[in-house]
Amino acid sequence: GENVEQHPSTLSVQEGDSAVIKCTYSDSASNYFPWYKQELGKRPQLIIDIRSNVGEKKDQRIAVTLNKTAKHFSLHITETQPEDSAVYFCAHYRRLYFGRGTQLTVWP
Amino acid sequence: NAGVTQTPKFQVLKTGQSMTLQCAQDMNHEYMSWYRQDPGMGLRLIHYSVGAGITDQGEVPNGYNVSRSTTEDFPLRLLSAAPSQTSVYFCASSRGAEAFFGQGTRLTVV
Numbered sequence: 001g002e003n004v005e006q007h008p009s010t011l012s013v014q015e016g017d018s019a020v021i022k023c024t025y026s027d028s029a030s031n032y033f034p035w036y037k038q039e040l041g042k043r044p045q046l047i048i049d050i051r052s053n054v055g056e057k058k059d060q061r062i063a064v065t066l067n068k069t070a071k072h073f074s075l076h077i078t079e080t081q082p083e084d085s086a087v088y089f090c091a092h093y094r095r096l097y098f099g100r101g102t103q104l105t106v107w108p
Numbered sequence: 109n110a111g112v113t114q115t116p117k118f119q120v121l122k123t124g125q126s127m128t129l130q131c132a133q134d135m136n137h138e139y140m141s142w143y144r145q146d147p148g149m150g151l152r153l154i155h156y157s158v159g160a161g162i163t164d165q166g167e168v169p170n171g172y173n174v175s176r177s178t179t180e181d182f183p184l185r186l187l188s189a190a191p192s193q194t195s196v197y198f199c200a201s202s203r204g205a206e207a208f209f210g211q212g213t214r215l216t217v218v
Contacts, residue, residue, distance in 0.1 A: 009148070032205040043198065043209040044151070089150060093205040096141060097167070100150035 004092050006099025013080050014107055021102045023090035024072040032093035033066060033073045038101075039086045047088075048075070080106045110134050114199050114210030121189040121217045129184040129213050131199030139202040140182040144168065144195040145212075151198065157182055189217045 004025045013019050023033075034049035050057045050064045050073065057064050061080075066073040077084055085106045090099040115130045133140065141156035153166030157176040171193060173185040182201075186193060194217045199210040 006150070034205065034207075036207075043211055044207075045209070046206050049206070091207075096156075096200070096202065096205075096207055097153055098143075098151040100148065 004090060004097055004099045006090050006102060008102060009100065010103045010105075012105045012107065015080060015082060017080055019075075019077045019080055019084070019104055019106075021075045021088055021090070021104070022072055023074070023092075023099050024070075025092050026071065027092065028071070030092040033064065034091050034093070035062075035064060035075045036089045036091065036098075037086045038089065044089060077104075080104075082106050082108050112199055112201050112208050112210040114197075114213055116213060117211065119213060119215050121186070121215065123189060123191060123217060125186075125189050127186050127189065129186075129197055129199070129215075131182045131184065131210060132180050133182075133201040133208070134180065135201060135203065135208065136179060137201035137203050137208075138179065140176070141166070141200050141202070141207070142172070142174065142182070142184045143198045143200065144193075145198060146195050154184065154197075186215075191217045193217050 006023045031052040036044040037047045038044040048064050050066050061078050063076045087101045087103050089101050112133045138159045142154040143151040145151050152168045154172050155174040157163045160176050160179050163174050197213045200207040
């Protein structure tokens with residue numbers, strides 16, 4: 001179906017550590033995998049995305065990896081900072097169904 | 109460019125009342141959608157539209173109606189509000205696959 005499962009639901013890390021959030025999907029036709037960040041009281045905004053013909057994409061401290069065989073993709077944040085604290089959502093592009101979100105807290 | 113504009117920002121309704129949440133975009137996007145956001149439940153798709161005159165149901169369509177008479181506007185109607193519809197509602201429009209969200213409407217049904 002269209003579902004995408006996201007784990008973990010909450011994640012706490014120390015400033016400077018890395019954070020990894022994983023999503024699995026079931027629709028083999030999915031070809032676009034975005035990640036959104038939602039700060040408290042604000043709207044979600046796209047932070048990085050990957051297309052199915054690419055295995056990894058980086059943008060400074062964030063990266064996304066895709067394993068099409070296993071049908072999962074992950075968000076990696078390195079050298080975390082307190083301003084990375086937010087809810088992160090994965091999605092897959094059929095009708096933009098979202099995962100349930102991961103509340104990331106970065107402690108100074 | 110205003111992007112995606114949602115009104116109102118806040119609304120309190122009594123059970124059984126009806127109302128319309130407005131959504132307008134000025135980016136000429138064909139695809140528009142409505143989500144509700146509840147704690148621990150993420151963003152759940154209510155209805156979506158791939159162009160003027162075309163709408164379809166998402167994950168949680170019951171109790172909601174939509175129409176798309178123009179490319180710019182995609183209103184969401186609550187037919188008879190229920191406390192279970194207390195939520196934050198987001199409208200979004202998409203260019204290709206990237207979604208642009210409105211500011212959200214916090215709706216409380218008492």
